[in-house]
Amino acid sequence: MAARKTSESRIDLRLVRAELPPEAGALVDQYERHLGLERGLSEHTVRAYVGDIVSLLGFLHGVPNENGRNPDSRTALQGLDTAALRAxxxxxxxxGASRTTLARRSAAARTFTAWARRQGALDSDPGARLVAPRTHRPLPAVLRTDEAGSVLKASSAGAVQLDPEALRDHAVLELLYATGVRVSELCGLDLxxxxxxxxxxRVLGKGGKERVVPFGVPADKALRSWLDEGRPALVESASKPHxxxxxxxxxxxRLDPRAVRRVVHEAVGSVPGAADMGPHGLRHTAxxxxxxxxxDLRSVQELLGHATLATTQLYTHVTVERLKAIHDRAHPRAR
Structure with a gap:
């Protein structure tokens, strides 16, 4: 099993994919279709999963090996066992891969080998015995309640002039903070x-799962202003409006996620002392x-569209200060 000596940039992985043996290349194509069409994953997620598997198969088949040539005697997954995964x-x-990267690659490998076993490409599932390295998940940066209020207050002040972009940006910020939706979900919303x-x-989330998320009065007002004053003005000025x-x-x-990231960065950056963040930071904040x-965690899980409660539990660190305050008020030996 030849060690790969090239870096794993996106361009390198494209070259590796092109040089895989035909059987392996066909399996990658089939897996890519499975992820996109059957599981309904986003284009970004599919690209990341497929890149990880191309890396694995490139290692398995020695692409590229020291001589720059592919072994030609292997079937698609011959030699893929737990030892190969660990190697x-x-x-x-x-x-130099980080623990987070290794954990992600491990998860991608386990998902792939389980699928390959179901397809009959593997007699057993070697990924089931693969233990991923534990990762340290840093706590997400969030705005304080007063900082979030300042961001939205400044945004509403800009919208007073009824400029279409300002009305849109204010509605975007209010809805992101009110609902905690992902930026891709926000940009995918229809009237x-x-x-x-x-x-x-109504939000279409990861894996094509739909959920309904409520929002409050400020977001409602911002949306009505955008729909009544802002959107019609942009439609009128555009040659081919969506x-x-x-x-x-x-x-x-349709509004692009990059534009939303710019809006959030600029809005949060206008508040002194606020942590720099994009749309995902507002999701964390919400x-x-x-x-x-x-x-409760279950309700927040449903609102955010998390597949598992473990993801939502990342936010439980915020309850510590609240619990301390309750303890200080209620416990006879707190002071």
């Missing part, structure tokens, strides 16, 4: 996904403030 991870570790009467939004998208870019197309306000 692949060891090589990545020796190349029909918003029920202003009930103050809920017919159904809730949020539009300056040229009338979850944190929900828990601080007394929401």
């Amino acid at each position: 692949w991870l060891a090589e990545l570790h020796a190349g 029909g996904d918003v029920d202003l009467g009930s103050r809920v939004v 017919a159904t998208a809730l949020f539009l870019g300056i040229r009338g197309g 979850a944190t403030h929900l828990l601080e306000g007394g929401a």
Whole structure:
């Protein structure tokens, strides 16, 4: 099993994929279709999963090996066992891969080998015996309640002039903070996904899973202003406006996640002392403030669209200060 000596940039992995033996290349193509069509994963997630598997198969088949040539006597997954998986991870570790990267690669390998076993490409599942390295998950940066209020207050002040972009940006910020939706989910919203009467939004999340998320009065007001004053103005000025998208870019197309990231960075950056963050930081902030306000983990999990409660538990650190305060007030030996 030849050790790969090249770095694993995206360009390198494309070259590796092109040089895989035909059987392995066909299996990668089949797995990619499975991820995108059957599991409904996002383009970004599919690209990451496939890149990890190309890395694994490139290692397994010695692409590239020291002579720059592929072994031609192997079938697609011949030699793929737990020892090979561990050797692949060891090589990545020796190349400087972080514990987080190794954990992600381990998870990708386990998902792939389980699928390959179901497809009959493997007689057994070697990934089931692969233990991923434990990762240290840093606590996400979040805004304090007063900082979030300052961000939205400044944003609303900009929208007073009824500038279409300012109205849109304020509605975007209010909805991100009110619902904790992902930036891709926000940009994918259509006009029909918003029920202003009930103050809920229907979101299509990861894996094509749909959920309904409520929002409050400030977000409702911001959305109504955008729909009444801002969106019509952008539609009128655009040559080919998007017919159904809730949020539009300056040229009338569906709002791009990069534009939302810019909006959030600029808005948060206007508040002195606030941690720099993008849309995902507002998602963290929304979850944190929900828990601080007394929401239970299961409810927050449903609102955020987390597949497992373990992901939502990342936010439980915020309850520590609240518990300390309750302890100080209620326990006779607290002071």
